[in-house]
Amino acid sequence: MAATAVPHPHQGHPPTTTGLDHRKIAIWTFIGSECMLFTSLISTYLVYKGRSVNGPMPHTTCGPTTNPPCATELPAILDIPVTSASTFVLLMSSLTMVLALAAVENKGKPGWTGILASSKTWLLATAILGATFLGFQAYEFTSFVHEGLTIKTNLFGSTFFTLTGFHGAHVTVGVLWLLTLYAIDVKRGLGPKDALLVDISALYWHFVDVVWIAIFTLVYLIQ
Amino acid sequence: MATAAHAPVHAGSSYHEETGLWSWLTTVDHKRIGILYLYTSLTWFLVGGLEALTLRMQLQGPNGRLVSAEMYNMLFTMHGTTMIFLVVMPLSAAFFNLLIPLQIGARDVAFPRLNAFSYWVYLFGSIFMNVSWLIGQAPDGGWFGYTPLTTYQFSQNLNIDFWMLGLQILGVSSLAAAFNFITTIVNMRAPGMHFMRMPIFTWMAFIVQFLLVLAFPVITIALVFLQFDRFFGTTFYLTQAGGDPLLWQHLFWIFGHPEVYILILPAFGLVSEVLPTFSRKPLFGYPVMVYSGILIAFLGFGVWAHHMFAVGMGPIADTLFAVTTMLIGIPTGVKIFNWIFTMWGGDVRFTVACKFAIALVALFTIGGISGVMHASPPADLQQTDTYFIVAHFHYVLFGGSMMGLWAGVYYYYPKFTGRLMSEKLGNWHFWLAFIGMNLTFMPMHWSGLMGMPRRTWVYDAGQGLEIYNLMSSIGAYIQAVAVLIFVYNLVVSRKRGQRAGNDPWGAPTLEWAMPSPPPDYNFATIPRVTSRYPLWDIKSPELTTDVPHTREGERAIDVDVAGKHVGHVSHAIGNPPGGAVNSDHSEQRILSAKELGIPMPNPSIKPLFVALFMTLMFASMLPIHMGRPGLATILIILFATLMTLGLYSWLLTPLEDAH
Numbered sequence: 001m002a003a004t005a006v007p008h009p010h011q012g013h014p015p016t017t018t019g020l021d022h023r024k025i026a027i028w029t030f031i032g033s034e035c036m037l038f039t040s041l042i043s044t045y046l047v048y049k050g051r052s053v054n055g056p057m058p059h060t061t062c063g064p065t066t067n068p069p070c071a072t073e074l075p076a077i078l079d080i081p082v083t084s085a086s087t088f089v090l091l092m093s094s095l096t097m098v099l100a101l102a103a104v105e106n107k108g109k110p111g112w113t114g115i116l117a118s119s120k121t122w123l124l125a126t127a128i129l130g131a132t133f134l135g136f137q138a139y140e141f142t143s144f145v146h147e148g149l150t151i152k153t154n155l156f157g158s159t160f161f162t163l164t165g166f167h168g169a170h171v172t173v174g175v176l177w178l179l180t181l182y183a184i185d186v187k188r189g190l191g192p193k194d195a196l197l198v199d200i201s202a203l204y205w206h207f208v209d210v211v212w213i214a215i216f217t218l219v220y221l222i223q
Numbered sequence: 224m225a226t227a228a229h230a231p232v233h234a235g236s237s238y239h240e241e242t243g244l245w246s247w248l249t250t251v252d253h254k255r256i257g258i259l260y261l262y263t264s265l266t267w268f269l270v271g272g273l274e275a276l277t278l279r280m281q282l283q284g285p286n287g288r289l290v291s292a293e294m295y296n297m298l299f300t301m302h303g304t305t306m307i308f309l310v311v312m313p314l315s316a317a318f319f320n321l322l323i324p325l326q327i328g329a330r331d332v333a334f335p336r337l338n339a340f341s342y343w344v345y346l347f348g349s350i351f352m353n354v355s356w357l358i359g360q361a362p363d364g365g366w367f368g369y370t371p372l373t374t375y376q377f378s379q380n381l382n383i384d385f386w387m388l389g390l391q392i393l394g395v396s397s398l399a400a401a402f403n404f405i406t407t408i409v410n411m412r413a414p415g416m417h418f419m420r421m422p423i424f425t426w427m428a429f430i431v432q433f434l435l436v437l438a439f440p441v442i443t444i445a446l447v448f449l450q451f452d453r454f455f456g457t458t459f460y461l462t463q464a465g466g467d468p469l470l471w472q473h474l475f476w477i478f479g480h481p482e483v484y485i486l487i488l489p490a491f492g493l494v495s496e497v498l499p500t501f502s503r504k505p506l507f508g509y510p511v512m513v514y515s516g517i518l519i520a521f522l523g524f525g526v527w528a529h530h531m532f533a534v535g536m537g538p539i540a541d542t543l544f545a546v547t548t549m550l551i552g553i554p555t556g557v558k559i560f561n562w563i564f565t566m567w568g569g570d571v572r573f574t575v576a577c578k579f580a581i582a583l584v585a586l587f588t589i590g591g592i593s594g595v596m597h598a599s600p601p602a603d604l605q606q607t608d609t610y611f612i613v614a615h616f617h618y619v620l621f622g623g624s625m626m627g628l629w630a631g632v633y634y635y636y637p638k639f640t641g642r643l644m645s646e647k648l649g650n651w652h653f654w655l656a657f658i659g660m661n662l663t664f665m666p667m668h669w670s671g672l673m674g675m676p677r678r679t680w681v682y683d684a685g686q687g688l689e690i691y692n693l694m695s696s697i698g699a700y701i702q703a704v705a706v707l708i709f710v711y712n713l714v715v716s717r718k719r720g721q722r723a724g725n726d727p728w729g730a731p732t733l734e735w736a737m738p739s740p741p742p743d744y745n746f747a748t749i750p751r752v753t754s755r756y757p758l759w760d761i762k763s764p765e766l767t768t769d770v771p772h773t774r775e776g777e778r779a780i781d782v783d784v785a786g787k788h789v790g791h792v793s794h795a796i797g798n799p800p801g802g803a804v805n806s807d808h809s810e811q812r813i814l815s816a817k818e819l820g821i822p823m824p825n826p827s828i829k830p831l832f833v834a835l836f837m838t839l840m841f842a843s844m845l846p847i848h849m850g851r852p853g854l855a856t857i858l859i860i861l862f863a864t865l866m867t868l869g870l871y872s873w874l875l876t877p878l879e880d881a882h
Binding site for chain 1: 330333334398401402403405406409410411412413436437438439440441443444445447448453456457459462464465466467470474539590749822871
């Protein structure tokens, strides 16, 4: 992290003990706390997996080829191809986030020109990719409701919507955060002095992204 | 270090801060916020005490008729919830606020406005929860809120909603404070104040913040599930749908057991400050005290299911949790012995603060041993849900936490008011509280072992329970008198107490180098620390010869406290108990931050508004249960928008004026 040694903006303050800005340490403790939040949600999903007493089910649980076999097949409700696409979108947003931070940190340095140096582009791109992910999620939720799965239907519905809903709420906060940074960038321009502002939002954004990788693997991919 | 002339160390300072209601509403000064926490939590202590008193009146004789069963449920639920979340935790937070920056040599916490926000959220959340009394629907599911008792099927009024939403609000307060204090301790220590030189209270506070950060999200999720079950018809705790009420118990106790250490470790920290001062000896085994605190916190996450032996988890789980629970007895026992060895051979002065500290050591040991008793599942199956358990946790939480916090109040009162509390009244308070406490809770061991169940509003005559219950009730009345004396002492000493001077007790840590009360900027010059006991290095170096210092021969040199260099600090050492001597009658004025050129954060009303809107946003969920989901939606959106606008306005305003 190149932005760690940002001097405190005010004269007259003693230097920090670690040399890091307070906000950087605070965001890490916050992320630690968020880990426990998502751990609780994901654990509950896994503990309740397969315990719904009625459908729809996440994966194909019962059919002629399953063990034990049964006559009528319950189709899987999770659409892995579509979610793979939205996962890809979210992963790409982490890339644009890295580029946004690099653009802010290196603004004005020789060799940093063109699109690579445009923090506005990358901040906005990250926000748009995040919003696209949310669009996928809205589509997924609506189609589930049409297929008869709501938060009340069964344990799968309760745990699935709560878990992914919490994640979606975190992405929403992240998008608002990025749009705020974008607005600041448009208004007065973000430079190396502001790297920390972008840095902490990037930490949050990557964390939300990593959580999605866990959710995608544990909820969607593992049957 | 050019400011030696500034911030003279003296008593009776003519230093004045801004006063008035507005200055308190907008304050971002950690000391003022600490005082707000102190008085608010003591107010709730009176409310929670009144609830307990009513319970004891009801149980004074068989088949009591004072309150109904429903009222009894509300009283014991709110007594527990109040004492844990509205009293002991915020009272500890009061000390975190007052002491951490002073002990580590900082001018404030890392995020002063966030600190104010934490307090306001606590205040509004506690009021919200108690508003339930006004409509006669106070929480009635126990402080643990077990499902399915608390699900909609069995609790269709607003009682549990107040509890569940109130705890979520209070969780925000605790988490925000924890992020703040961790950052403060990691990042704002004075030069030379490395981790193994931190005062032990700050160490225990540091550990507690990690417990908060890791434990609170878990109960938040448990509460969210409960809320969704009650409001939106999800099936998390619904057995018909395949859900499992035990999920609640696991999530609750994964939070609930670390919570126990959140309640006790700050008191341990305070006692570890009080005992060395009044024994005039360094704390025995300082590093081991630190390590045992860390070990208690670590093991505290691995013992939660000992609250659940009765649900039938099977022999393997029972054995595992029994063993980890007994293991926690080791680091805790280490602490007890270290306190005893600190006093051993010391020049012990039995001030009120010291008596309360010794009471913690004695009473917590009793509660700890009964705790090890029901760490064993066969014993626990006999004792669970009886008064034996009530006796156990009141010995650790009242005999432990509350005694320790009272020790802290008597010890630190002079630092933040400039005056000592009356030792005479304090002795009355101590002895009545000590005798009353034992008279209340000791007989509960017997009534519990005889099978008297907890949480039951009446008992029949002729089972041999009458005498024990009568004793418990008389003990409770004695405690009530003790608390009244304490409150009286707290109030009158503010005006009539003896002037304290900087260091009335001859204490070793940095906070005692400052005037009492300290100026808003704390330290005119950031001190440089060369050992664990910077003030003893100056005043009585013979006490710290065995304590590690930076370098040989550097002992009392290079210690520069509050702008004063070594040897210039005048004070009275070894005062008689409570007999603070006005050590310095200098009328020199303490300079303001502006005169010293110290940048200070601006006061701000925004944290209060954001906290208010957040609380109202949570409160707006109540109409969902009153058959008005439309109204709820409108109100939630309204307050969420206001909160967000407030937050933007807060974050886009710099903390300080530009220089």
